[in-house]
Amino acid sequence: MSEPHLLYRIEKNIALLTLNRPEAKNTFSSEMLTLWRQSLEEAKADHQVRVIVVTGKGDTFCSGGDIREMAEGRLRSWDMKEFLWEGVHRIVFALEDLDKPVIAAINGSAMGAGLDMAMMCDLRVCSDRAKLSESYILLGLVPGDGGAYFFRD
16 A cells, blocks of 8 residues: 555654655645645644644655646646645645644755745745745746745735
């Protein structure tokens, strides 16, 4: 059996969420987004958790949406709307609802919606391998996952 698309563990009052699709540059999947939301809710409810750290497995923090999947036409416009509303945007709401600090440990590329997710965290810490890009323009898109909002300040 393969590992889940997001790993969650608690270590010394720290909830560690690891995006776990390194072969796909930690692009979003429905499973990942569901586990991400559930993990944030669990960490919020756990009084032992003092801080939450989000990172990516492998050499990428998160590359956002799976462009390959979109290009192959596996996500039609209605599916994409549902994916955003019921997946990506639920993470935004869960992060906004947290009363604990969330740290993005950016260990590699954070691209598009992956960078947007990092921007939603309270603090971002970058390794010397970090590469940040709001790459929507390369695809003719707008930063619809919060990038424009979170870059405002």
